[in-house]
Amino acid sequence: MRGLTDVVRQGSLCTLLALASLLAACDVKNISELEEGVSTEADVRERFGTPEAVWEGEDGAQIYEYNRQPAGHVNYMITIGPDGRMAALRQVLTERNFAQVKPGMAMEDVRRMLGKPMKITTYALKRETHYDWRYLQGPNQSDSKVFTVVFDPDLRVINTMSGPDPDLERNR
Template sequence: MRFAALALCTALLAGCATPDHDGRLRQGVSQEADVVALYGQPRRVWPEGDGGRTLEYSSQPMGKHCYMVHLGADGRLIGIEDGLSPAGRARIEPGMTPEQVGRILGMERTRVFFRLSGEDVWDWTIEPDQSGYGMRFNVHFKDGVVVRTTQSMVFRDRRFPMGD
C-alpha cells in the first residue's frame, strides 16, 4: 500500500515538473533527445550562431511561461530560462525586431493591429501581480520595430468565469 502511494506521488510530482526545475535534465549531460522525450516537440526551434539550437516550449495562450531550452552545438543542454519571467520581459527594448522579441518571449498569445496609431500589438499571458487579476505583457511595434512595452490587467467576466 505504501509503495503504491509513493509511486502515485512520484508520478504526480513528475507531471508537474517544468523544464527549468526538472531534476531529470542535467546541464552539460542531457541531450536534445532527452528534452524531447520528456516535453515533446518544441513549438519552434531557433538556430544559434555557434551551431547550437534553442527549443521553445511556450504555454500560450493560457499558460504563463515560455521555456527556452538552450543546446550547444554538440546537442547537450546548456541552460533553460523562462522568457516570460520578469527578467526576460525586461530584455525587450525599443528598436528590437519581431524576431528578436520572439526569440526571448516565445510565441505570442495574440496580435492586434490598431489602425489609428499604426501599432501592431502582441501580447502574452504572464503571472499575475499582487492584485490577483490576470496580467498581459504587451509589446507595441510600429514600422517593424518595438516602440514600447506595457502591461494590462485582465478583468474576468462574471458571465464567463473560465474565459478571459
C-alpha cells in the same frame, strides 16, 4: 442573455485555468527529469515534444522554444549545445526579460527572446500591432498579468506595458 454570456466566459476561464494547471504540473515533472550538461536532445524532445520554433544560438547551439501560451503563463527556451546535450533551460516570461525590450527592436528579436505570444492584435487606424504574453507576477493564478509590446507598421517596438489579465478581470 447577459447572464448566460457571463457563465460561458467564466466556464471558458475555468477551462483555461485547469489546462494551465495541468501543463504546469507536467512541466515541473519534465523539468525535474532533465539535467543541464547531462540530458540529451532526445531526452528534451521525449519530455517536451516538438519545439514551437528552433533558433540558432551561439557557437553552433540550438535554442528550442516551448510555448505555453495562451492558457499558460510561461514560455521555455531550452538550449542544446553543439555536443547534443542540454546546456540551459529557462522560463523567459520574466520581468527581467521584459525590461530588455526596448524601442526600435525588431519583432523577430522580441519573439526570439519571449517566445510566441498568446495574442496578436492589429489596430489599423492607429497603425500599431500589439503582441501580448500572459505571465504571473506572483505565485498564484490570481497574479496573472499581460505584458504587451506595441509595434509600428515596420514591426519595430514603439513601447511596452504590463497590466491585469483581462480574462481574470472580466470574471471578478
